[in-house]
Amino acid sequence: MEKTMAKSEEYVLELENITKIFPGVKALDHVSFQVKKGEVHALVGENGAGKSTLINIISGVFRQTEGQVKIDGKMIELDTPEKAFQAGVGVVHQERNLIDTFTVAENICFMEESGKLSGKVDYKAMCAKAKKVMERIHLDLDPDEPVTSLTSGKKQMIEIARAISMNSQILLLDEPTASISLTEANTLLETVKKLREEGISIIYISHKLEEIFSIADSVTVIRDGKNIGETVPIGELTNETLIEKMVGRKQSVKAYDKRDFSEASVIMEARNITSRQNKIPKSFQLKKGEILGWYGLVGAGRTEFAREIIGIDPAESGELLIHGKEARVRSYEEAFSRYQICYVSENRKEEGLFLMHSIADNVGIIALKEITSKAGFISYRKQADLTEKYKKELGIKCKSIQVDVASLSGGNQQKICIAKGLCTSPDIMIIDEPTVGIDVRTKGDIHELIYQLSQQGMSIIVISSDMGELVGLVDRILVFRDNEIRGELENEKDYDAMSKQIMGTILL
Amino acid sequence: MNNRIGFKKLTKMENFSVIVIIMLMILVMQFITGNYISLDNFSVLCKTLAIYTIIGVSQMINISCGGMNVSIGATGGLSAVIAAWLMYSHNCNIFLAFLAGVAVGILCGLLNGYLINRIGGVGVASFLITLATTSIFSSLVLIISNGRGIATVNSSFRAIGNTKLFGFLPSSAFFVLAVLIIIYWVYKKTRVGRQMLAFGANPKAAKLYGVDQLKILLSANVIASILASLAGLLLIMRVGSAQVDIGNDWMLSSFAAPLIGGTRQAGGKVNVFGVLLGAIVLTLISNALVFMGVDAYWQELVNGVVILVIMGLDQLRSVTGRNKE
Numbered sequence: 001m002e003k004t005m006a007k008s009e010e011y012v013l014e015l016e017n018i019t020k021i022f023p024g025v026k027a028l029d030h031v032s033f034q035v036k037k038g039e040v041h042a043l044v045g046e047n048g049a050g051k052s053t054l055i056n057i058i059s060g061v062f063r064q065t066e067g068q069v070k071i072d073g074k075m076i077e078l079d080t081p082e083k084a085f086q087a088g089v090g091v092v093h094q095e096r097n098l099i100d101t102f103t104v105a106e107n108i109c110f111m112e113e114s115g116k117l118s119g120k121v122d123y124k125a126m127c128a129k130a131k132k133v134m135e136r137i138h139l140d141l142d143p144d145e146p147v148t149s150l151t152s153g154k155k156q157m158i159e160i161a162r163a164i165s166m167n168s169q170i171l172l173l174d175e176p177t178a179s180i181s182l183t184e185a186n187t188l189l190e191t192v193k194k195l196r197e198e199g200i201s202i203i204y205i206s207h208k209l210e211e212i213f214s215i216a217d218s219v220t221v222i223r224d225g226k227n228i229g230e231t232v233p234i235g236e237l238t239n240e241t242l243i244e245k246m247v248g249r250k251q252s253v254k255a256y257d258k259r260d261f262s263e264a265s266v267i268m269e270a271r272n273i274t275s276r277q278n279k280i281p282k283s284f285q286l287k288k289g290e291i292l293g294w295y296g297l298v299g300a301g302r303t304e305f306a307r308e309i310i311g312i313d314p315a316e317s318g319e320l321l322i323h324g325k326e327a328r329v330r331s332y333e334e335a336f337s338r339y340q341i342c343y344v345s346e347n348r349k350e351e352g353l354f355l356m357h358s359i360a361d362n363v364g365i366i367a368l369k370e371i372t373s374k375a376g377f378i379s380y381r382k383q384a385d386l387t388e389k390y391k392k393e394l395g396i397k398c399k400s401i402q403v404d405v406a407s408l409s410g411g412n413q414q415k416i417c418i419a420k421g422l423c424t425s426p427d428i429m430i431i432d433e434p435t436v437g438i439d440v441r442t443k444g445d446i447h448e449l450i451y452q453l454s455q456q457g458m459s460i461i462v463i464s465s466d467m468g469e470l471v472g473l474v475d476r477i478l479v480f481r482d483n484e485i486r487g488e489l490e491n492e493k494d495y496d497a498m499s500k501q502i503m504g505t506i507l508l
Numbered sequence: 509m510n511n512r513i514g515f516k517k518l519t520k521m522e523n524f525s526v527i528v529i530i531m532l533m534i535l536v537m538q539f540i541t542g543n544y545i546s547l548d549n550f551s552v553l554c555k556t557l558a559i560y561t562i563i564g565v566s567q568m569i570n571i572s573c574g575g576m577n578v579s580i581g582a583t584g585g586l587s588a589v590i591a592a593w594l595m596y597s598h599n600c601n602i603f604l605a606f607l608a609g610v611a612v613g614i615l616c617g618l619l620n621g622y623l624i625n626r627i628g629g630v631g632v633a634s635f636l637i638t639l640a641t642t643s644i645f646s647s648l649v650l651i652i653s654n655g656r657g658i659a660t661v662n663s664s665f666r667a668i669g670n671t672k673l674f675g676f677l678p679s680s681a682f683f684v685l686a687v688l689i690i691i692y693w694v695y696k697k698t699r700v701g702r703q704m705l706a707f708g709a710n711p712k713a714a715k716l717y718g719v720d721q722l723k724i725l726l727s728a729n730v731i732a733s734i735l736a737s738l739a740g741l742l743l744i745m746r747v748g749s750a751q752v753d754i755g756n757d758w759m760l761s762s763f764a765a766p767l768i769g770g771t772r773q774a775g776g777k778v779n780v781f782g783v784l785l786g787a788i789v790l791t792l793i794s795n796a797l798v799f800m801g802v803d804a805y806w807q808e809l810v811n812g813v814v815i816l817v818i819m820g821l822d823q824l825r826s827v828t829g830r831n832k833e
Contacts, residue, residue, distance in 0.1 A: 080718070081717060085717075093716065102706065110718075111718055113702040114717055115718045117699055117723055117724075117727060119699045121697055
């Protein structure tokens with residue numbers, strides 16, 4: 001008797017046998033776990049394991065098909081986001097959800113304005129309240145400031161402020177550090193710790209294991225919509241055992257062999273490239289069959305530099321030599337049709353894919369020349385053949401090539417992006433953040449794919465903020481900081497030594 | 509020195525360029541005609557201005573939450589014809605007839621809002637739905653009035669529209685002022701106003717944080733349609749008959765007035781008093797064309813060009829603004 005009393009008091013949130021069925025898909029299958037008061041409870045699992053669906057159920061966006069949610073030991077129906085907020089559940093979803101035309105105060109106190117339609121809005125009171133909430137998380141902003149001009153890290157903090165503004169006891173954070181810089185991520189982690197001290201329970205989703213080990217108290221692993229075993233205190237886990245639980249088999253980040261390119265020919269050379277935005281000249285060489293890594297923090301100017309090379313934002317001065325001849329890339333169209341350079345954007349959903357179209361149409365649109373008949377009409381048979389070829393070569397997992405790209409996991413979407421790049425039969429491929437938001441297992445597949453392409457003679461530039469990925473995969477690393485190339489390192493494929501060298505170059 | 513800073517502030521004001529354009533237009537007209545700035549002309553302008561402003565505010569509400577309403581004219585026409593018909597054929601009390609006209613607006617708004625929500629929310633959905641309801645409403649106008657309109661409107665009803673305070677300020681000016689103040693207050697101070705703006709700026713985020721799409725679409729469409737009816741009723745008060753073509757030429761102007769006045773085209777940001785300025789520009793253009801004896805057929809062409817120019821300038825401003833950052 002005493003024991004059960006203690007138990008129900010101890011847990012702030014209890015999930016019992018939560019099942020969610022979407023038309024045709026069982027996203028969650030009898031998931032159960034409990035969250036204690038004042039703990040950081042990490043929820044880990046591969047992409048598509050069902051973590052975000054779970055967050056959406058706890059925050060009232062979706063209604064579970066089966067199962068119960070209990071808050072403070074009491075059963076509760078969370079069928080609208082509003083109800084969840086009133087029940088003390090604050091949420092920061094994976095995508096940014098701020099009202100851009102509103103001020104900081106209004107965004108933080110948005111729940112005071114939403115809900116019922118009648119009633120007045122007291123802006124001064126909202127500013128005062130927003131200030132208080134921001135103090136709690138050490139965020140120093142003018143409540144009257146518009147949110148448009150803030151950095152993504154600050155915006156993320158505003159979302160957290162909004163989530164705790166209703167005196168939330170439970171805070172759900174879905175990949176909060178995915179798109180913010182390292183310093184901002186550290187501030188965020190500090191904030192999470194502080195909120196835990198205040199007694200708030202936090203459910204924390206992240207793909208970054210080091211974050212999990214630095215802040216979580218306990219971990220629940222979700223795989224294929226089911227929870228794998230009971231919740232485990234963080235002390236009982238190591239990197240390897242956690243990854244093993246997530247993917248179901250033992251796997252570590254594979255390091256490929258060291259290769260020697262001293263004899264290889266230079267396929268592309270940039271000499272003192274500058275643009276209107278970036279006045280610091282940048283130079284580098286890329287050799288045939290080589291994988292060149294561009295490391296740097298978010299905002300270090302890597303993507304911008306890539307866009308200058310491929311002509312999206314053409315460079316202002318400097319020389320670009322391709323196969324030893326001077327090249328003038330004035331548009332991306334020229335980059336891939338004339339100079340055989342292709343670029344795979346870090347922004348899959350917006351810049352890489354037509355989400356509502358099928359896989360075949362996504363591939364076909366970039367290979368129009370190949371799939372058009374002599375009369376100038378599109379041959380769907382040719383399109384299907386071409387897509388099937390890539391599906392097989394790249395190991396794209398899907399029911400058929402006619403399904404919408406939107407329905408696929410991040411990893412498979414990334415493979416389609418690469419397939420689209422390959423359609424232009426490039427000599428040089430620039431891949432921007434190839435595995436961002438992609439689970440551990442598919443990450444390995446993508447690395448293997450990139451490596452195989454380089455073995456076939458393609459030269460590849462991999463832009464990545466994931467140091468482990470670069471050290472395992474690439475042959476040479478350029479380190480970027482503040483729009484400048486700070487150093488060039490031969491990759492020894494030894495993580496400990498390389499990471500120290502890279503950090504040394506950045507902090508120099 | 510102080511003066512210069514004051515002037516700089518003035519030029520940074522959102523509607524500075526529109527105000528300058530208005531003043532220039534008035535000066536040019538005064539120069540050409542010699543008697544443009546007069547009380548008589550002022551009260552004539554006020555009446556046209558009233559209609560442009562109210563339909564502009566109506567459209568602004570739809571734009572503010574990310575949609576549009578091409579049925580404003582048809583709604584106004586239907587309200588006007590039904591009110592006139594009740595007074596003419598059924599000897600209905602003018603006050604009740606007025607309320608009936610407004611009620612028609614509410615019904616039209618509810619229908620639009622409900623259907624827009626059903627087929628997906630904003631943007632193209634609102635265009636398609638209101639395009640369809642336009643034909644329904646316009647056709648009802650023809651059915652009710654046997655295709656001929658209602659030739660005479662009750663004289664006391666007409667009197668409301670033709671009363672002038674202090675000899676030059678028409679009654680419609682007060683309607684307009686009331687509408688502007690109320691709508692300004694709604695957007696500034698009420699939950700429903702803020703929710704409309706939030707929904708217009710980011711529908712997904714708004715929904716995730718407790719804004720109900722159906723409620724917002726219904727509110728916006730009902731308020732907007734009430735204003736459309738009001739415009740229709742004001743028009744028949746003034747001209748004294750309810751023609752079947754009332755509202756046919758409102759659509760473009762209803763978009764032009766708020767856009768000239770600084771309302772964000774994509775939703776989420778409004779400038780209520782800016783609509784008045786936009787309406788003044790439209791009124792002055794139509795008035796100038798009349799003064800200069802230009803064929804009325806040119807009116808729409810000029811309006812179209814004005815909208816394109818305004819949108820072009822807007823684009824230019826946002827581009828140069830970004831470069832400065």
